[in-house]
Amino acid sequence: MTGAIDRGQDGLLSRLAGSDASDLALVAGYVLLANLLLLALPPEAIAIRTLLGIPLVLFLPGYSLLAALFPRRGTAGAVDGIVSVSDADRSSLVWRQVRSVQSSRIDLPTRLALSFGLSLTLVPILVVAMSVVGIGTSLVSILTVLTLVSLGGVALGARRRRRVPASERFSPRLQGLVPWSPSGRFHAQTTVEVALNVGLVVAVLLATTALGLGLTVPNTDSRYTEVSLLTGNESAERLGDYPRNLTVGETSELVLAVKNHEQRTQNYSVVVQLQRVSTDGNTTDVHERQTVTRFGERVESGSEWRAPHEFTPQLAGEDLRLTYLVYRGEPPEGPTTDSAYRHLHVWTNVSERPRPAGASR
Template sequence: MAPDARWRLMVPRWARRMPADLAAIVGLTLLTIGAVFLPFVQETPLRVVVGLPFVLFVPGYALVAALFPERGPPEDTDEAELDSAEGGITGLERVALSFGVSIAVVPLVGLVLNFTPWGIRLVPIVVSLTGLVVGLVVIAARRRAELDPDRRFRVPWRAWLTSARGELFEPDTRTDAALNVLLVVSILLAVSSVGYAVAVPQQGESFSEFYLLTEGPDGELVADDYPTEFSPGQGQELVVGIGNQEHENVDYTVLVEIHEVQVQNNSTRLIEREELRQFDPSLAHNETWQQPHTVTPTMTGERLRLTYLLYRGAPPQTPTTDNAYRELHLWVNVTQEGGATANVRPVAPASS
């Protein structure tokens, strides 16, 4: 028995009967699942290298295979014969449609997930696309099996390999040989460039998000309805948050202070300050931190400035709004009687 025949017997029967292109689609799907979820692989460039072809090509190819199980006319068929051909599409049309259909199908899957309890997240997206691809592959295999063997679409792998081997290793002229070498070098350079771009991606803009939230009537955190009326010694709840987009681990310091200030001629002069709280979170890149806390001022007065100062690392000996990395504030009244609320004027995050 030939080695190739012995190798094929090791493959399950259902896999031997599956068309080669559909088996490759299933294999790429399984490879994508491994690259996305395996702990020692998901942080490597393989996740992008495998994931992009899966998203941009595989769902569309599976759908096109299910819709068009017939073989198409040969590439060199003239126009009259092409018009009389029954069903099927050419290989080039099949590939082009696969990209176009994938670009249309994947957003539709995301749109449907948006209206489900799972939402548009990694696990639901991967599970949905995997289920869609496997279902379409089963339909495509079933429809091909119902056709006569001479009408079924099949990828001419062996013909392509024989032709490529002949072109590369048995060129007709020296010019063809030189062009073949140039083609191989160009492909290697292109693959190397893409691999380097994936393995060493350029960092985007670095910044830190800094924001204040309150708890709404339904329990959700919202950037609205901030308390501005306080009574001495009586606290009110706020939530301060940080989002690290600095592409590195950062040790932050958050100072919560209340200031008595004097505003004249578009300038602000600090008269008195009171430190209320300090937080020292340490965040990895793309990590978010939110801290509920109670603001309990003892300084009294009107138009006091409740100020949040964010620093990378330890704060200076004299923290100010000018030397802070980020700053948020709202104007409050601390009197014996309180109750009204108004909106905060947060300072928008700036890039570093």
């Protein structure tokens, strides 16, 4: 009965651990899938793209290279199943441990920790090399280099593992993290060693999570909308040279430029008002306003929208304020500069239309 239970546990743990190259298959599959998603996702999907890219940059290049360099199991595997050793076998055990060190074996926790450190060392070197040879550091070029490095390490690691005897071959089992093997026997690990191994893995996971959150939380200081007012036609737009003196009913053409730096697609609405205002120190009061026009547009992240429009004043007076109120989404009822997300204005004088000669007063 006990033997049947042990075999059942062994089969379950073996299925959980997978084959000797299951970790390399997962690495290759993730690299290919992440490449497809990173190239297909829109630029404003920053959080998803960052989460997909963190393993590609901070873990997988180092893990793949270690798989190629160290195809054997860790030192714990060399003494798998040994709990106590007699004096007669002590010399044999010492020799096996020395041979394990000479074979350049690393256990699973060490392999995971070194993967992060090696990736952090390797990736900057690759980026510098790309710049030196003139490849550039675009998204496509960086993904290409990281993919070649990761898949190259996976291919070489799989080949080297096949040449190692099955009893010494590294496989992504649990022996490096817990004090039992898939066969149900205990490793010669103390409680302190197990605690240190588990603590190392937890520390690496916490550090990765903290880094991921730091990268995925957007910096609000870098998210903004740039608004400017241009004059001229679409082929010769320029800043300044705004119409300073107009007549009631006279039409002028202006161009509002809105550039989206919000790191996501944004719906903009614009309300243009001609305002009669008075100022008293830092206080500005609006006494009368004319809504000149309204328009809106959906603008992709990083794109600029230029909106040519006509301005025909109906108010007359000196130092009238032509104000542009820019909103994200729909504007409220009674739009003002206080409610606008962005606003700008220029000053103009509007005179009454001259009366025709002979017209009665």
